Amino acid sequence: MTTTNQAAELSHLNQHGEANMVDVTEKAMTSRTATAQGFISMNNETFELITTGKHKKGDVFAVARIAGIQAAKKCSDLIPLCHPLMLSKVQVDFTTDSENKQVKVTSLCRLTGQTGVEMEALTAVSVACLTLFDMCKAADPAMEIHGIKVLTKEGGKSGQWQASS
Amino acid sequence: MTTTNQAAELSHLNQHGEANMVDVTEKAMTSRTATAQGFISMNNETFELITTGKHKKGDVFAVARIAGIQAAKKCSDLIPLCHPLMLSKVQVDFTTDSENKQVKVTSLCRLTGQTGVEMEALTAVSVACLTLFDMCKAADPAMEIHGIKVLTKEGGKSGQWQASS
Amino acid sequence: MTTTNQAAELSHLNQHGEANMVDVTEKAMTSRTATAQGFISMNNETFELITTGKHKKGDVFAVARIAGIQAAKKCSDLIPLCHPLMLSKVQVDFTTDSENKQVKVTSLCRLTGQTGVEMEALTAVSVACLTLFDMCKAADPAMEIHGIKVLTKEGGKSGQWQASS
Amino acid sequence: MTTTNQAAELSHLNQHGEANMVDVTEKAMTSRTATAQGFISMNNETFELITTGKHKKGDVFAVARIAGIQAAKKCSDLIPLCHPLMLSKVQVDFTTDSENKQVKVTSLCRLTGQTGVEMEALTAVSVACLTLFDMCKAADPAMEIHGIKVLTKEGGKSGQWQASS
Amino acid sequence: MTTTNQAAELSHLNQHGEANMVDVTEKAMTSRTATAQGFISMNNETFELITTGKHKKGDVFAVARIAGIQAAKKCSDLIPLCHPLMLSKVQVDFTTDSENKQVKVTSLCRLTGQTGVEMEALTAVSVACLTLFDMCKAADPAMEIHGIKVLTKEGGKSGQWQASS
């Protein structure tokens, strides 16, 4: 029946619609990499505060980078059906977009393991954006976080995947 | 000097541009509430899987709700300069938008304390969205999380704040 | 209607049957205490190992005590709808019952706050029992943990409560 | 001497009776599975609330399942001498026993690793029972958690183990 | 008897020598502040790497500052008999001492609460030192962390305390 087939596609539910952690015991250990991105847009004044002048060397991006890296390591504690993983690399980078008054956050996660790391990459991006929000909220409480998505995935049975642009 | 003034607006940096946890020791204990929202959009097939048919009573939203509530409680562990807080209420709700094939996540956080709870509300929304992503990613790896922002804040010295619509 | 009334009794579900963290913002701050107990029973040989001879001064109970105290502090991280609390006292004690070859674990939790602490007391007892299990499992993998319940609650609107014996 | 031999059986104490994390560095990586069970019994009215009527589709079991799965992943943080593990599967299930007014919780944990996963399975069961307690305590504060034990263990040097019934 | 009196001075042991979390339920809520310091000394080459040249504006101190702030918030999770606290201010600062090729780390913790915050201040200093060690260990694995102590305590029944210099 159609509905049953569709349900099978939601690997995180069993046939009764109950939460289901996928069993990866038998999956091969392969090198896996995922990249993700997200954006935080703010008003002009706040964007200037963090990108120009005396304080552009300040800790704003350093704090957000550390928060993102730490969050990737906490992913299985935050997202109930994620497996605990031993990330061998987490990277978080920031690009300022002065035209749109936004900061682009990108992340890369990598390991040799049995399951993909896109949730870790998305978590790194999300928490880095939240940290930027926290650091700037006194100047602009109306900021918006958007465009959080996976860019690429490599490794595992499904091989290479790339977001359409 | 202008730059110094601007820096002062970023309460989370000190005058040297270093990370600074705001001292709230002397702030009054008042009842504070914040609400936030976010969205996750997906392809048509995945949207149908979680909103219709036999499994619409499944655990998808229950898991995401719990993840969001738990994440609000972990906010000060995730965001480096946030103060530890004792939330007295966290609520996470979901609305399905069949026209745009997206789920809207809203959160409410409340406490009687010395500092606002908008970061907790934003964290709840973000992690609930990430959990929905995790549960649906086998069906649609190209989902996007967007529109994460504060809706309202109440309490504290700055009083009522509402996002412009 | 009956079903609705019944549902109202489950304070942790809202009217739609969804997980609901009770809002304690308006509840008074009062001194609250809860005590709980649990048991772990084991074979005779294992019971002797931890209660007699050269090693009765060993770290077995010290490790389980610390694990129980630490677990009480983690309660709101373990149990999704529990509020974060600031416990002002946690105590975990052990009594050996040589007749039944079991260890009785009791706990006491206390704070001045807006919500009861029986879940913290039960969590302390449960994790202390699990730790005893872990330390003795090489000698007896068939141990059983049982009799976990609240003994007394004091404070708050509902006042004194005591388990019937 | 007898006492010394006995002490050797408590692998989690060294020869001085001090807490000792077993060194598993040299143990083989094998597939290991453990199952465990536990029960929570309640009064008739509360049992009805969670198993019948309009709310039997409510989030009660979904929340407890997620709490149990998350707790299995936190096992080495809760139980001091447990090794950190990378679980590849955690499953938590519920069976309602209307004759005895109790819920039976079963768990399964699995990984390919150097040490068994029965503590993870027991932790999942314990925290799922505690979460059921939390969600029902307004209706029945006198519930009891009991019968927590390992059902089966597979893998590793000691091979298959099964609780006697 | 003397020994008993002495034991009473170790507030973290009860009369049986067992771990004891001090009951602070009845203690007054007062503003409390503690400051602490610690040092990490390294070889000349490593000291130059982090204090001079192109990279003196690098993230070394920013990462250690964040680690120290976050660790202060985790104090009750790290130190078994510490009470959970709601810090209202944590500050971590670094001074470079080119004569002795060492970095001095100082911390300040503050809250309005029932117990002192010197353990939080010491934890912030310790983890900031460990983070500096981690970031520099490829250049000098023989670094040493030393001189960790409380500088001042204010507030509470015991009033002002200051380390003798």
Next chain:
Amino acid sequence: MTTTNQAAELSHLNQHGEANMVDVTEKAMTSRTATAQGFISMNNETFELITTGKHKKGDVFAVARIAGIQAAKKCSDLIPLCHPLMLSKVQVDFTTDSENKQVKVTSLCRLTGQTGVEMEALTAVSVACLTLFDMCKAADPAMEIHGIKVLTKEGGKSGQWQASS
């Protein structure tokens, strides 16, 4: 250029001076062991309290040992650029030095993995010392923690390393 070369030696900064988690994906899995030590010195009266008389069998060292073991497992959560690891052995020991009124803490960490475990060993020592401080601070608030350093490292590409004495 010299500065660039020097920066390269700080593996935890990239070429822009930004925090950088080293990519260990391609490193071989080898057995790795590290040992570390630290000291806490106290006044004569406090030293006597924890080492002689009726309470020398008390829980002081048991609590500190457990805290040290647990902290080693939390290392990657405490130190931002540390990789998550699966320690297969953690050991924490105490030696009392009555001449200098100090306690020496030593630790050993081991695993089969892609990166060294000296940070875990140092974290175990540091948190064990902090726990001793906490347990004795009512008797002597002027204690000092010192001499924290790596003693030996084994395994990995760099082979055996030993601190000069």
